[in-house]
Amino acid sequence: MPFCASKCFYCDFNSYVASESVRAQYVDDLVGELKELKRWYSPNHSAKPLQTIYIGGGTPTMLSAREFERIAMTIHETFERSADLEWTVEANPGTTTPEILRAMKEMGVNRVSIGTQTFNETLLLSIGRLHSPEQTRASVEQAFAAGIDRVSLDLMLGLPDQTLDDVDDALTQVLAAGVSHVSAYGLKVEENTPFFSWEKKGLLHLPDEDLQVAMYERVRERLLDAGFLHYEVSNYARPGAESRHNLTYWRNRPYFAAGAGAHGYTGKMRYENIRALGAYHEARLRSERPVENEYPVSRQEAMENEMMLGLRLAEGVSDRDFFARYQTSIEQVFKGVCERLLKLGLLTHRDGIWRVPEQHVEVANEIYAEFVGVHT
Template identity: 50%
Template structure:
């Protein structure tokens, strides 16, 4: 057995589908996951660059009707039952009970849901009540994701959130009382003037609330946001890379001590509570997407829907897919994506599954990238899987970037110091 090559010396030399060619066998697979974008918010956070709108109720009514039309268009090709559905935003829980009833009626009219399908709805604290939670439960929603971000009142104001810490606690308890056991809380670190103690207290609050899943993200200052403008004006005091790295380490240590598994770069779960829908993304599997600005990946094409509400509605009314742009993914690009996305997971990328999907051995096709990363201690082979090492988690993006264009471009030297 060749340990340096992932222990796959017995892998057959000829791939049954590829016959020596790079392929992606999932390009012919019917997606079994659906992302639905609900773009409405009560206000826009200072860091947000998502497709969101502060809109009156009639605009939301019109959007629900248009969304049903896109469900119909997608449903014509959705011949396999859905295993996961994710309603993201925006703030999906701004929809009224009546609007949710319309959305779920259209969903079930156009798609089949597999028994035990994971159905997630994102929510902002303060936007749920007992009636809405009961309706969501009855409609089949079995997972909620709350955008807490932090439990520090000063920081909540600084990033433009409308809720306070007590509202987070009340919303979580209300969801638990309504029967939701699969809950996620989003946290952010690297916020303006945030301290290690701020992060510490937020993580401890999450643990005290008993939620089984946590997503912890670095703040990224996106162009066009108020934060970007304030940073250009010298008005944004950010912690800096060293302190952010300490914050990340603190999150890892505290959640590990509380029994969470760090299963993806930014995600932590108690055993069996991993986000099934997001695993579809990280394993580079196909998925449908509906709604303004939504991104999908189906039958070998990545696409992005138009961002304007009126244009979106006009296109679906005319029976047209509301794509702004679409891109045919080559077999080489798909192979690169499988590695870049899969390495985000602690499980890493299985050499055998990669070969079965793409028809080549990743340790050979990407030797010019993988071998230097192995030598630098940023990647390692473990039981036939290529994984990030512990020291690589903080520089994960540097590792991922090495695979961009790796099958078509010369490799450049890597510097992580």
């Protein structure tokens, strides 16, 4: 849902500040696309019941209850859904209301992911966020009151002038809120954002690498002590509260996608929808698939993705599962890479599972990159 009340200074997502009429038109277009997804991407109607639904943004909680109900009813009418469906909606503090959260719950939403980022009001202003710490707490309480008991909070690390005490305070408040899932992402300065131009001018004062590592370690230490599982590089959950939708990505499984700028994966092809709202609308007026780019995924690329994504998880990559999907072994496809990383202690292989050791997670991106472009 590509709408926000304002654009954060670090954000390069496909999001817009738009009028209610533009938003209403977009909902019309999205509903039309949702109705066509199975015909386009599963023409023999072999799609299994949906296991997860994720409505991201932007800010989906800027929708009116009526707009959300239209989208939800279209999903209900178009797709079969599993009995234990996980349905997540992203929310920004300050945009939630008891009404919209009750409407979401009534339509089947059972998980909310709230973009907190920090509980320091000065830091919130410095990154362009409009909400206050009090509004974060209110959003959590509203979700619980609506009967949505699975709530996740997003935190950001490495913000301008952020200190270890700021991170500690945020963790204290996260734990007090009683949520079951926490994501903690390091700031990445992206092109075409205010932060990018400020950094080039020397106006952005970011924590040094040692402090950022200390922040990451503090998050891990305190959440593990509180009973959370560190199940993915940037994600922590109470047992059983892992994000099943995001596990679909990390396990390299197929997923439908709809909306401006959405990315989908059929298992054999990846596709990217048109980003610009006007062009997306024009495609829908012509009853066309609003796709900007699509490209086939070769077997080799799929195997590389399996390793790059799967090694992000504490569960690692299983020899048995890999062989079942590709009819070959990890050691045969990535022999040289595996041998080198094992010798360096950057990879382990025990009981048929490949993992990145916890102490090397901070250099994990370099490890994942080793599996790209391997020729067999």
